[in-house]
């Protein structure tokens with residue numbers, strides 16, 4: 001995090017630049033020079049610059065392309081420049097600066113109490129988990145729900161299902177409750193504080209889906225600065241990244257209905273999981289928009 005953008009450069013931007021297009025171009029160049037890590041919603045400086053500028057101006061990405069030639073007032077320029085400084089000098093992930101993230105086509109409030117939504121599971125939800133579900137699920141559990149993104153997007157995708165979202169962290173659940181209210185899903189989604197299945201005794205689900213912590217100790221030690229803004233509870237999972245997943249595998253069958261399925265993201269820890277459980281017939285799911293390390297198991301296979 002040695003590279004800092006100088007105050008003088010920031011003030012030059014406020015005084016010399018005029019249009020939205022000017023600010024997107026300057027922000028992208030500044031991000032390139034700073035060699036930021038992109039991994040929280042965008043994967044390059046240009047997309048991150050567009051998102052920062054439009055989110056700061058409270059404008060949607062789908063706005064008419066003509067808006068890029070619009071001129072900005074002084075306070076708008078200053079807000080963009082302040083956010084660029086936070087992104088570069090403090091390496092704060094963009095979603096924590098704007099308190100905004102998109103997941104499966106829906107907008108979520110996020111802050112440092114929750115992981116920034118980015119799971120490829122979004123694509124499965126958008127596709128209604130086809131072709132993996134034999135019937136429309138009546139009950140769904142999102143274990144380790146964080147911001148509530150998987151639970152709430154699933155509740156929207158399956159309006160007739162009851163969805164539970166659970167998390168160990170009360171802080172995370174406070175954010176999930178805000179999102180549930182913003183998306184008007186109070187009647188469709190229950191949010192439960194629980195250490196994995198501890199407070200879910202007796203409950204059974206047609207679908208259990210989880211993006212649990214799965215970063216191993218080596219990766220935790222070498223995470224880019226941006227990831228240190230995120231709650232460690234949402235990332236770390238023991239030496240091989242599988243502490244939480246082992247517990248999920250041990251207990252999930254008791255909480256699945258007949259024919260129910262379990263879908264879990266383990267990211268880079270997939271090879272370690274295959275090695276640790278050579279007899280489990282994992283199905284590794286594929287994604288059109290990128291992402292890997294998400295397995296599926298049927299109740300009968302657990």
Ligand SMILES: C[S@@+](CC[C@H](N)C(=O)[O-])C[C@H]1O[C@@H](n2cnc3c(N)ncnc32)[C@H](O)[C@@H]1O
Nearest residue numbers: 117144145146167168169195196211212213234
């Ligand atoms: C990788 S984050 C995923 C958040 C969200 N599902 C998403 O995809 O953005 C993992 C979440 O697991 C929660 N967590 C960690 N240990 C847990 C445990 N033992 N029981 C329940 N939740 C736990 C963390 O608080 C964090 O919110």
